[in-house]
Amino acid sequence: MARAWITDRWTKAAIIDGHKVQPPAAQLRKLSTLEDKFKTDRFQQGKRWRVSWYETKDGRKRLRSESFDSKSAAEARQAELEDDIRSGRYIDPSHARKPFSEAAEAWINGHKNIKGGTEHRYRRELRMYVLPRWKDTPLADIGKADIDSWVTDLAAGKAPHEYLREKIPAKLSPSSLEHIVQVVFGAVLRNAVQEGWLSRNPAARVEVPRTAASDLVFLTYEEVEALADAAKAVDGPM
Numbered sequence: 001m002a003r004a005w006i007t008d009r010w011t012k013a014a015i016i017d018g019h020k021v022q023p024p025a026a027q028l029r030k031l032s033t034l035e036d037k038f039k040t041d042r043f044q045q046g047k048r049w050r051v052s053w054y055e056t057k058d059g060r061k062r063l064r065s066e067s068f069d070s071k072s073a074a075e076a077r078q079a080e081l082e083d084d085i086r087s088g089r090y091i092d093p094s095h096a097r098k099p100f101s102e103a104a105e106a107w108i109n110g111h112k113n114i115k116g117g118t119e120h121r122y123r124r125e126l127r128m129y130v131l132p133r134w135k136d137t138p139l140a141d142i143g144k145a146d147i148d149s150w151v152t153d154l155a156a157g158k159a160p161h162e163y164l165r166e167k168i169p170a171k172l173s174p175s176s177l178e179h180i181v182q183v184v185f186g187a188v189l190r191n192a193v194q195e196g197w198l199s200r201n202p203a204a205r206v207e208v209p210r211t212a213a214s215d216l217v218f219l220t221y222e223e224v225e226a227l228a229d230a231a232k233a234v235d236g237p238m
Helices: 025-029 071-087 100-109 116-134 144-156 174-195 221-235
Strands: 005-008 014-016 019-021 049-057 060-068
Touching: 005 071, 049 071, 060 071, 100 116, 100 174, 116 144, 116 174, 144 174
Parallel strands: none
Antiparallel strands: 005 049, 014 019, 049 060
């Protein structure tokens, strides 16, 4: 793949006396003064900066591009692309647009040798705590700052949730929080990296509150219910 490059979709060079002349820097700094000969037919329409690159797939070269409002955002994306291309981490952007729910289903269906009670807990935590927040979010849009905010809300009992029966959300214990965030949510993202849908795991450096060694841990109502549900899944109704 070739390098990535940036195009200004609003401005262009003009041909003057047979020579290509670039727009004056002063006019570029103040677009209201830009002469018409330096304007493209898309001037001030849509996003100004376009990052383009070629990708080779199945032996065929394909031109890809993304557009940005600011030059700084375009430059950041250009640098990211070139780094990924050089290091072999390049990911087809269409894969990273896959919704989290699809990645979650692929992850859980990939477990062939887990016990029924374990799978039941995974699915239950996905349904109750993870999917209400991330279900329709494209994988590429999941960032560490958003995850940190979600973890804080989970710990406070304020995160989006889905319960089968009406009840007031309760704060989660550190152990339950760690299982939801690291074991379930984090595993979906780790699997997405392994499948080539993401180049990096945005949850890799996320921290969750830990239980102090001297603290006693009491189950919440939801955790007691989860334990009972898991027991039913393994042994049948109690």
